[in-house]
Amino acid sequence: MTGTATDVPRAAPRRRALGRRGRAWGLLGCGVVLAAPAALLAVRLAGLDAGTPLAMPVALFPYSSVLAVLVLGVLVAVPALRSRRAVVVVAALVVAHLTLLAPRFVPGGRDVPPGAVELRVATVNAHGGGADPRAVVELVRTERIDVLTVAQLPSEGVEALARAGLGALMPYQELRPEYDSSIYSRRPLSHAGPTRIDTAWPQTTAEVAVGGRAVRLVAVHTYYPLGDPGRWTRDMAALTSLARRSGPDTVFLGDFNASLDHAPMRGLLAAGLTDTHAELGRGWARTWPAGHAFVPPLIHLDHVLHGSGLVGTSVGEHTLPGTDHRAVVAVLALPPAED
Template identity: 40%
Template sequence: MAAPVWSRGRPRAGRGLVLVLLVPAVLLTGAWLVEPLVGQSGTLVRAVAFTPYALPGYALAGAGLLVAWARHRRPATGVALLVAVTGCLLHAWWLAPVYAGAEPAPAAGSPSLAVLSVNLLGGAADEAAVLRQAVDRDVDVLVLQEITAASLARLESAGLEARYPHRAGRAGADVEGTMILSRHPLSRVERVRTGFGSWAATVAVRGTPVRLLGVHPRPPIGSARDWRDDHAVIAEAVTRGVDLVAGDFNATADHRPMRALAGRGWRSAAELANVGWAPTWPADGQVRVLGLALPRLVGIDHVLVGERLAVLEASRVPVPGTDHSGVLAEVTARATSESAVGWRAP
């Protein structure tokens, strides 16, 4: 008796499902590998942001292929299964540090510094909510991107001056404004010449100087040339005695500029605190497809620390009105005699 039509279609449907999972995962792996070699492709750079999604793709495809291999032992199935297992292991290795990375111990008695970075979406965010979050979480320094003159005025009306009287940077007309707002004195203020606003300043924490950058490189829209140029500026700026970098990097940990910084000892506060993969964009229902609000998909907002610092806490902070989650990190000196130079107990 001939097999029913529905049973004939099941193997073909199963192969299609595996291909739908496996092919995009392989393409994401390829994008990660070739991105450093393809200089100006904004499309490729944007694809790399979705690298973590290859892991569940490989895992689900591998599960289906394993079942198929156990039943039929076809050579093509075996090759596809090998690809899925290899990809799964590779991406697990790339993603593992945010779950099980090193956690440097803090130096005993060293003061801490809490930094909150928020992209205000060209002044669309709820500035009063930002200030409330900062006060409630005992934040020392606010790093704000896409701050406009109107945003700054609303912050001042909400009581900014009383809590954060010290400032560096400037507001902009739209997305180019970046400011560092601090309750501790700021010195050695310097503009970092990215296409959008980026600034360096030294904050004195109970007499201890901490050099930080507030950054906002341009996004890889169209050509990635401007994006790469801005990240090159940041890479050069961090060599000048910087301890901490915070902002909207328009890049994930998988992008080549961020991988290069990691290779030089810079680590995400979220990684050192082992908080896991924590995408920050898009947030608050600001981006919609076919009328549906997208969840947070990619992690492009970061607080990075150098080799002198340990991380006490790291988390995302919800902010109404902006398409970015804020990122919060509390840092202190790392417990080594060399790294603790310059940090003094309160």
């Protein structure tokens, strides 16, 4: 009996020590998980992704926010890990993340008067001509697209789309396979040709008449930051300069190789453009990579941006066979110009 009695007080300190050790390891694990959200928040706030390899991880900023929320939930739900100081620190991190992300989930478009003329646009990355041409034509037909921009479209891809019947739906074309992007339209195009700005390859541009107004179109495909973040940043800076010189009736659409969390993209939007997804509260759309059996689309790289003269009324993504990007379709209204 005596030996049994002395074991009880000896076991209690051992359990407490194990509990303290387990709590320490648990908090350490939470800290390790939070390293990514904290680091990406610093990169996002300071704009350190511009021109640096940090452009790749910052594209995952929304996912790091989810990690921070999960860690906060664990700290609150598990009594053994509960610490007022830790909860306050993680809560502040979560608030900072959500403050940056929340605007893209809140619809903020202007009211569109009844009967306002609309422009239906779509953008497709043809993946070097690999996109199924019949699927592209079907998308144009079913979505009643007025203007289609296609990136990574070589001469063979142009011919394949012609054989699939795209010309019958969109007889007006500014085809620039040598410069990577092309424009197809149901409506006549004017002032068409390649841009003369400092991008890796010229962007294709044209104007289309809509409701008595000339809407300028820019078919965008920038260099990719994984290949050369400096070249990508210069591409985005050149587009920003072009946007500042463009009027309110402007649409930039295509593969920007940039998400809303990239500093160069935020600079482009600050030049007077609106991202249609964010405008309609759909700011975490995912367009890349597509077409993989085990990897879903993760990042929003393909956008429809428009000037202040237009208003987005709908936007969506469509998966097409043969390409690693999802197509984006948007409907843009042109309210009467304000005096």
